Amino acid sequence: MFSHIRTIWLTFLHLFRKKVTIEYPEEKVKLHPRWRGRIVLTKDPDGGERCVGCYLCAVACPVDCIALQATEDENGRRYPEFFRINFSRCIFCGYCEDACPTYAIQLIPDFEMAEYNRQNLVFEKPDLLIDSQGKYPGYNFYKVAGMDAGVKQKGEGENEEAPVDIHSLMP
Amino acid sequence: MVIHIDNKEYNIKSGKNLLEACLSVGLDLPYFCWHPAMGSVGACRQCAVKVYKDENDTKGRLVMSCMEGVKDGLYLSIEDKTAKEFREQVIEWLMTNHPHDCPVCDEGGACHLQDMTVMTGHDYRRFKYKKRTYTNQYLGPLIHHEMNRCIQCYRCVRYYRDYAGGDDLNVFAAHNHVYFGREKDGVLQSPFSGNLSEVCPTGVFTDKTLKEHYTRKWDLTMSPSVCNHCSVGCNTIAAERYGELRCILNRYNGDVNGYFLCDRGRFGYEFVNSENRIKRVIIRNRAGEASTEEELMQHLQPLVSMSKIIGIGSPRASLESNFALMQLVGKQNFYQGISEDEAHLNRVCIDVLQSGSVHSASLKEIEQADAVLVVGEDIWNTAPMMALAVRQAVVKTAGAEASQHVQIPVWLDSAIKELAQEDKGFLAVLNVSASPLDELATHAWHATPDDLSRAAFAIAAYLQPGKLQADNFSEELTNQAKAIGEALKQAKNPVIITGVSSYNDNVIKAAFDIAASLNTAGRKTGMACVMTECNSMGLALMDAPAFNHAMDSVRPNGHATAVILENDLYRHLTPNLVDNFLNKCDHIIVLDSLHNSTTEKASVLLPAATFAEGDGTLVNNEGRAQRFFQVIPNADTQVKESWQWLWKMQMLRSQKVNGHVLHPDELLQKMETDMPQFKGITSVSPGHDYTIHGERIPREPHRYSGRTAIQANKNVSEPKPFYDGDSPLSFTMEGFKGVPPSWAVPFFWAPGWNSVQSVAKYQDEPNGSLKGGNPGVRLLQDKKKENADLFFKDVPEQFVITKDKWLLLPKFHVLGSGELSGYTKALEVLSPELFAIISPKSAEALNVKEGDMLQLTDAGIAYGSLPVKVLDNMCDGVVFVNAGSRGTVGMNWGTRINLAKVN
Known part of the structure; x- marks a missing residue:
């Protein structure tokens, strides 16, 4: 009997506490930058696609919901010909972001992806690619990679010596 | 002999080096410059182990395991702390200049350098200075060059120059600037250059055709296949992604191709993805050419029920397809789709190989021969891998001989080379035209086929004096015969190579006479006959008449239907002959995979599967039956194996519809009962219902990605994986995990070994046979027979040059x-x-x-x-x-x- 009265009393007291719930969707949830939501493909500081089609995100994905095909432009720069994420399978674990060697694939704080039709949850490259560097500004993979893919010449990258002159015998 | 590795006893074959010994017992030991086919040079210092004096020695000394032979009772340690640190440090040095581009490197995921780095444990670059860079070269349309990635192991030049005999790839510059490439940009001249992509432990040389549609190894659906482009029948791995064939990789077979493929075999796969493919059923001369299968069957019903139905077989179609055609039309109406001449030459080859007097030599046996005679076959161009085997025979014989006099093991590559210098084993090439093989030959002689056969008969006459009147031959021929005959007599394992491409049966007969004369006690003589297509031998073994006889069997207005199986008749026969035949037939049903001149004439055209979309068995020139397995799922297309189409037509003809699904193994069983010459064909691979512990063998590696996204653009609900009831291999990543039987190895992978070097885990020993024996069944059995019937009576007249003919x-x-x-x-x-x-x-x-x-x-x-x-x-x-x-x-x-x- 006593416990019932105590429960009612406690509940009554909550009337004067601050509300925890918010009036979603009128009011938006505050999410932290590292919150793992919708997946995007970002661009490097020079406006080029960051994704080099290395397939590491696809192989890291525990539900195998990423499929892509790499291709090359005339300079030998790799980019995905198509890039598909089946969000109806995605578990937002973030392994793809962890695996990405170029900061291309990123999970952003957006979860509002509900659809009436499951087919609409299949995102293609135009749906994924955003015109921003996302969480990691300033990184351009091709400036540190050894190869010349139209971004810099051999030897012009960070931490690179000028190409070897193979006719020279100097030490 | 017994050696102790980390205090465990292992039984090891003598004559090996320590690295081979460790690998053959399944231990992991990193290495770069050593290659099982090329031996040791000790350049990379990666395979260091500790060797101890005896069991009481605790200090030991560091040695390069590839440079030290096994000794009975030896104690060594792989796990020793100093050895491990040494190996890690070597990798660390190599990585100081290795560029940061694995994500865009085609080798990534199948990279020996990645594997070895992980194996040694090196993970952090302490070197604070800049990385060295190189400019790349254009090496032609087959091989891509990215020199920054090089770790200076010298495997490429050792393969390209020493093993394959090329001379346009070399090492330039000095000290830490060495550069592997050509003198200047240009196409690599060797037809074996594709192997550089597998020999290179990192991504300096990569497959340029794969780059066009790049896929990582872990994403490929792979299955064991057999090369379609010549009669040697090299074992390959066919790899698929998104319904397209992506690349061809080498599949080790110790008896056939070993570690290498030729460029025609490696890069010749793109026809499978060609726009010229026949993908739909086409019924011509009516409104709307493309048809459904039901319409087709209705249309075919009267055609196949006609009284006269003629089947034209094909030397590039599988045994199953040819046999299914024979079943459909009856044995008396089945013809080989090749010219009378070629059929006759193939027949002669089989007759001599089946006579029991000589042994049909495998590539491995050619490689181990100590004297080789090539008569009338341009093997460099018609059977490239055989030419590479001959090269090994010539180069290695000299090395082996040299090593017998001094105590140097055969795997000590540079020492053996130094010792042998320019010495070569015996090779004589008697051919109609020059080829790069001539450079290696002790005797190279070019003449017309008739004169070649005379020269060969002269050798046979020298080997068996008295059987032939020597005054038939000129002095030049006699002297040459003496020189060659004497060298062949000295040999213990001579091999005589001949073939059909000089279109002269006397050449083959003469070659056989030589081989049979040499086949005396204490000598094992081999003979190889090169044919034109991948299943020429299989078709010839079926013993059907040639195409010319099909002509005679059709009367004008005979209301005949011709069924032409995967054969562009205009390639094998003169146009007027084919036109004559096709005009006489009322209906022409053609099964093929690509549009060509023959398919243009078809009234009904059926889309046949290529080697990538179907299962089948091919017989190579050695008489070795080998199975290839489907790799591209064909559920959504009308493409079917020819034997499937022919089976459907047979059901129509016999008006039996019982819903029975035909499997290739049933066809082979029937074939074995009907034709005794194919005895043993059913043991090439077990039936379609074979499982290991109830599991099928997966065609996909366990890291295969994208299963739930590949087809999501069509429908978000994933379809059931494609099921192929034809073989014990499944189109999924689930199933038996482990080393499958040798006939069913879809890819080489072992924990920690993602690159092609993992093949060592599938072998009994490096360079040895695959576990459980190499795949393939030899249909030509050696019979013991004394006194072979020789063809001496057939010596032709000398070739006379005339001005008008x-x-x-x-x-x-x-x-x-x-x-x-x-x-x-x-x-x-x-x-x-x-x-x-x-x-x-x-x-x-x-x-x-x-x-x-x-x-x-x-x-x-x-x-x-x-x-x-x-x-x-x-x-x-x-x-x-x-x-x-x-x-x-x-x-x-x-x-x-x-x-x-x-x-």
Whole structure:
């Protein structure tokens, strides 16, 4: 009997506490930058696609919901010909972001992806690619990679010596 | 002998080095410069282990395991702290200059350097200074060059120069600037350059055709396959992604191709993805050509029920398909879709190999031969891997001989080379035209096929004196015969190679006479007969009449239906002959995978599966039956294996519909009962219901990605994985995890070994046979037979050059000759244009010079005119025409034709 009265009393007291719930969707949830939501493909500081089609995100994905095909432009720069994420399978674990060697694939704080039709949850490259560097500004993979893919010449990258002159015998 | 590795006892074969010993017992030990096919040089310092004096020695000393032979009772440690630190440090040095580009490197995921780095435990770059860079070279359309990635292991030049005999790839510059490439940009000249992509432990040399549609190894659906582009039958791995064939990789088979493939085999796969593919059923001469399968069956019903139905088999279709056709039309109506001449030559080859007097030599046996004689076959161009095997025989015999006198093991590559210097084993090449193989030959002699066979008969006569009157031959021939015969007599394992491409049966008979004469006690003689297509041997073994007899069997208005199986008749036969035949038939049903001149004439065209979409068995020139497995799922297309189509037609003909699904193993069983010459064919691979512990063998690696997204653009609900009831392999990543039986190895992978080097885990020992024996079943059994029947009575007359009649012979090209491989753009670019090739003397006689046009006519058949090319080293009185390439027409090879200058 006593416990019932105590429960009612406690509940009554909550009337004067601050509300925890918010009036979603009128009011938006505050999410932290590292919150793992919708997946995007970002661009490097020079406006080029960051994704080099290395397939590491696809192989890291525990539900195998990423499929892509790499291709090359005339300079030998790799980019995905198509890039598909089946969000109806995605578990937002973030392994793809962890695996990405170029900061291309990123999970952003957006979860509002509900659809009436499951087919609409299949995102293609135009749906994924955003015109921003996302969480990691300033990184351009091709400036540190050894190869010349139209971004810099051999030897012009960070931490690179000028190409070897193979006719020279100097030490 | 017994050695102790980390205090455990292992039984090891003697004569090995420590690295081989460790790998053969399944231990992991990193290495770079050592290659099982090329031996040790000790350049990379990666395979260091500790070796102890005895069991009480605790200090030990560091040695490079690839440079030290096994000794009985040896104690060594892989896990020793110093050895481990040493190996990690070596990798760390190598990585100071290795660029940061694995994500865009084609080797990534199948990279020996990645594997070895992980194996040694190196993970952090402490080196604070800049990385060295190099500029790349253009190496042609097959191989991509990215020199930054190089770790200076020297494998590429050792393979390219020493193993494959190329001379345009080398090492330049000095100290830490060494550069592996060509003197200047340009196409790599060796037809074995594709192997660089597998030999290179990192991504310096990669497959350029794969780059066009790049896929990582872990994403490929792979299955064991057999090369389609010549009669050698190298084992390959066919790899698929998104319904397209992506690349061909080497599949180790110790008896056949070993670790390598030729460029035609490796890069000739693109026809499978060609726009020229037949993908739909086409019924011509009615509204709307494309049809459904039901419409097709209705249409076919009256056609196949006709009284006269003729089947034309194919030397490039599988045994199953040819046999299914034979079943459909009946044995009496089944014909080989090749010319009478070629069928006869194939028959002679089989007769001599089946006579029991000589052993049909495998590539491995050729590689181990101590004397080789090539008679009348341009193996460099018609069977490239055989030429590579001959090269090994020649080079290694000298090394092996040299090593017997001094105590140097055969795997100590550079020491053996230093010792052997320019010494070579014995090779004699008697051929109609020059080839790069001549450079290795002790005797190279070029003459017309008739004269070649005379030379070969002269050798046989020398080997068995008294059987043939020696005064038949000129002094030159006798002397040459003596020299060659003497060298062959000295050999313990001589191999005689011949083939059909000189279109002369006497050449084959003479080669057999030599082989049979040599086959005396204490000597094991091998013989190899090169044929034209991947299943020429299989078709020839079926013992059906040639195409010319099909002509006679059809009467005009005989209301006949012809069923033509995967065969462009216009390639094998003269156009007028084919036209005559096709005009006589009321209905022409053609099954093929690519549109060609024959499919144009079809009234009903059925889309046949290529090797990538179907299962089947091929018989190579050795008589080895080998199974290939489907790799591209064909559920959504009308493409079916020819034997499936033919089975459906047979059901129509016999009006039996019982819903029975035919499996290839049932066809082979029936074949074995019907034709005793195919005894043993059912043991090539077990039936379709074979499982290991109830599990099938997965075609996909366990890291295969994208399963739930690949088809999500079509429908978000994933379909059931494609099920192929034809074989024990499944189209998924689930199933048996472990080393599958050797006939069913879809890919090479072992924990920690993602690159192709993982093949060591599938072998009994490096360079040995696969676990459980190499795949393939030899149909030609050796029978013990004394006193072989020789063909001595057939010595032909000397070739007489006449001014109006010229001998017409085919000139094959190592990359260009191949009906199907011609669809690969890169190979098409590298193949020669069509020429009429003649010798300078012949050019003089015809009063033509290079670039003029020559009109070729043969008893009323006009072959059109071709530009002249004058080459030295060609025999006089002969005109060679580039043959075998895509789009070339059949000619009456080996006959005399008229040549006239076109003004």
